[in-house]
Amino acid sequence: MSHPVRTVADRPRALFRAPRGRRPFLVGLLAVALVTTGATSGCGQESADADAGKLRVGYQRFGGLSLVKARGEAPDADWSLFESGPALTEALKAGAIDIGQVGEAPPIFAAAGKIKFRIIGTSEPVPQGEAVLVKESKGFRTFADLKGRTVALNKGSNVNWLLVRLLEAHRMTLADINVKYLKPAEARPAFDNDQVDAWIIWDPYFALAEQPGVKILADATGLASNREYILVSPEALEQKPDQIRTFLETYRSTTDWGIANPQERTSILAPELKIDESTTARALARSAKPLAPVGPEIGAELQSIADGFTELKLIPGTVDMVSLVDDQFSGVFR
Template identity: 65%
Template sequence: MRRRLTVVFGVLALLGSLTTACGGGEETEAGAAQLKIGYQRFGGQSLVKAKGEAADAQWSLFESGPALTEALKAGAIDIGQTGEAPPIFAAAAQTDFKIIATSEPVPQGEAVLVKEKSGYKSFKDLKGKKVALNKGSNVNWLLVKLLEANGMKIEDIQVQYLKPAEARPAFDNDQVDAWIIWDPYFSLAQYEGVQVLADATGLANNREYLLVSPKALEEKGDLIREYVKSYREVTDWGIANPDERVKLIAPELKLEEPVAARALERSAKALAPVTPAIGDEIQEIADGFAALGLIPAKVDIKSRIDDRFTDLLQ
C-alpha cells in the first residue's frame, strides 16, 4: 500500500509541476475575453473545474502557491488560489495583485509528519533534526508559529526547503526527520507508520486566498464576478454533498476516493469575504516573515485587500 501511494504521489507531484492549459488562448474563437485561471490540485477551484464550471476559461495547473504567483506576475494567469504565505512572498517580489476572497480557517489541513519509529512526541524533539517544507508556502508560517510556541529559533532545526515532489521521497527514505505539508499531499502521506506530530490548530488559520491581477480586474471584471459566484456556489454544494463531491473530484485530483475523502473532510471550507480583520491577519504574517528575514523588507499586504465581491461571499 505504501509503495502504491508513493507512486500515486509521484504522479500527482509530476502533474502538479507542469502547467497545463484547457482551452485556447486569451480570447475565444468569437473574440470574447477569456479568463485565465491558475489552480492547484486541491481546494475549491479543483472542484469548480471537475464540475465543469467556467468551461470557457483557460485552466493552468501548478504544484504550489509560489509557482502560481510566479505565473500571476508573468501575466500567464488572471486569477488563482493559494495559501496564506505565497501572497506575501509574491508581494515582496513586486508582484502586482489584489486579494478578493478568502476561506474559513483550515488549521487541520497542514501538519508536521514524522515516522512512528522515531519516537518523537512533540515538536521540541525535532531540535537539531532535518525538517522539510516548501519555502514560501502556507507551511512556512506554520513553522514560524511552531518555533515560537516551543521557545525555539529557526537555527534550532535543520530546515530543508524542498518542493512536495522532492520532500516525499526524502521523507519516505528517512533523509529528513519530519515533513511539514498540506493537503492533499498530507493525506497521501498518511500511510501506516506515519504519525501527525502537530497540526496548525491554535497556531495558524491556514486560509486560502483568491488572488487576481489588477489588469484582469479592470479588463475582465464581469468574468471574474461570474467566476467568483460559481466558485462560491460549487464550494457550498460540495460541503452540503460530501459523498458526491468525493466521487466527482477524486479523478480530477488523481487520488483514490478514501484519500480524497480524508483530505476534503478536514480541508474543504466555505469561501468568505475579505474584511479589515482578514487584512490585519495576513499583515501580521507578513510582518512576522519580515522580522525573521524570510522576506527582504516589510510589505504592505493589507493594502492588497479588495472587497468588491463581498456581496457574493456573505
C-alpha cells in the same frame, strides 16, 4: 468542457512568517530568509494564442477551484495548473493568468516582489489541513523532540509559516533543526525511506502519507489559519469585472454544493486528484472549507504577518497588505 491543464514553472522562495514583536530568538531564522525568486520547475506554460477574452484561471490540484474545474462548471475559463502558490503568483506577474487561488504566505512575498494583484476573496481557516508527520517508531512526542533532527518541507509554501510558529511555540530557532527543502514528490520517498525525521506537509499529500506507522506530531491548530486566498490582476479587474463576478458566483455555489454533498464531491474529485476515494474523503473532510469575504480583519491578519517578516528582515522594506484587499465582490461570499 474545460481546456487541457498546462503547467507553469515554479519559483519557490523561503517564506518565514512571524507576527509583530516576535522575540529575539527568531532572529536565528535570518540566515536563510532572504531568498529571492529562484529557478523554475514544473508549472504551466503561457499559451501565446489563448483567447484574450477568456478568464484565465490558475489553480492548485487540491484547492477549492479543483471542484469547479472537475465539474466543468466554468466551461469558458482557460485553466492552468500550478504546483504551488509562489508559482501561481509568478504567472500573475508574467500576465499569464487573470485570477488564481493560493495560501496565505504567497501574497505577502508577491507584494514584496512588486507583483501587482488584489485579494478579493478568502476561505474559512483550515488549520487541520497541514501537519508535521513522523514515524511512530522514532518515539517523537512533541515538536521539541525534533531538536537536532532533519525536517523536510516545501520552500515557499504555507508550511514555512507553520514551521516558524512551531519553532516559536517551543522556544527553538531554525538552528535547532536541520531543514531540508524538498518538493512533495521528493519529500515523500525521503520520509518513507527515513532520510528525514519529519515532514511538514499539506493535504492531499498529508492524507496520502497517513499510512500505518505514521504519526501526526502537530497540525496548525492554534498556530496558523492556513486560509486560501483568491488573487486577481489589476488588469483583469478593469477589463473583465463581469466575468470575474460570474466566476466567483460559480466558485461559491460549487464549493457550497461540495460541502453539502461530500460523497458526490469525493467521487468527482478522486479522479481529478488521481488518488483513491477513501484518501480523498479524509483530506476533504478536514481541508475543504467555505469561502469567505475579505475585509479589514483579513487585511489586518495579513498585515501582522507581513510586519513580522519586515521586522526580521525577511522581506525588503515594508509591505502594505491592507491596501491590496479589495472587497468589491464580498457580497458573493456572504
